[in-house]
Amino acid sequence: MATAMQRWAALGALAVSLGLAAQAQANRGVVFVHGTGHQTDALNNYWEPAIVNTVRAGLPNSANYAVINCNFEKYMWTSEAAGCLATQLTSFINAKGITSMTVITHSNGGNVMRWIMSNPTWDSRYPNIIAKTRKVNALAPSSAGTPLADAVMNGNTFEQALGWLLGYKSDAVRMQQVSWMATYNASNLYGTSGRPALPKPFRSVVGTEVESSPFDNDSYCGGYASNVGLEATQNWLAACSDGFLNCSSQQAAGTVWFRDVNRTRDGEPLSHGQSRRNCFNLDTILRADVNL
DSSP states (O other): OOOHHHHHHHHHHHHHHHHHHHHHHOOEEEEEEOOSSBOSOHIIIIIOHHHHHHHHTTSSSTTOEEEOOOBTTSOTTSIIIIIHHHHHHHHHHHHHTOSEEEEEEETTHHHHHHHHHHOTTTSTTHHHHHHHEEEEEEESOOTTOOHHHHHHHTTOTHHHHHHHHHOSSOHHHHHTSHHHHHHHHHHTOOSSTTSOOOSSOEEEEEOOOOOOOTTOGGGGTTOHHHHHHHHHHGGGSOSSBOSSSBHHHHTSSSEEEEEHHHHSGGGOOOOTTGGGTTOTTHHHHHHHHTTO
8 A cells, every 4th residue: 555655756746747748738829019110010020030930939839929010109008009919919829729828029019018917807808818928028118118208209309310219209109208107007007116916927128238339240230220329319318228218117017037238149238129139149048938
């Protein structure tokens, strides 16, 4: 007759076995959620195929991916923004039979995803999306807004210089003003200090600097002109920024997964544009994580 210790050992082994089996049976996927802007072909115009194809290759089934195309010029809670995201996530989950997905967001896309996770009763589709979300890897999220949005909305001479980066006085730009995001974080969104935790991990990748020397090949990753512009906008930001967002905004919600220089090739920083491209092995870092 088995002893009590042997029975407990057998039960423990069974539990581990069942856990591994469940993990193996999970149908995993990855979704890419763009930032501010009205996208109709985000694969080519926002992310580029190189980073998407590298990341999805980390899945057991590399066909289990989706690239979101929504109108994120609108407020995060609107039908064009969160409603559109919910529609496309639900279609992806149902079409592919997804049971566990990693959602990779960039910039304002993190706010829209955070709205869904913070307001499960807002839309009947939200609870299933939350249940199927394994984690959110938020690349340079604008969780606490940006002073650049304030500059655009104030209509000063800086507005024309920022049009290429933000757009001109859209609802999304208005929403990302620092004081406005502080209000949303205090009342409508989870994950920031003093607020309830988000129901699933929200892990930020923080860009800390912009490099745009014409003599440094790394300055050309993500587009040299973009990096020159982002280095200029750093003059209106804190010492630690990616040219669009202060580090404090990027790490305001959830937890910090890593700061760029701690994981990237040769400790290279990621500007706001580079954090959505396959720069400095960011793509391989995301690929290695997508099936964990």
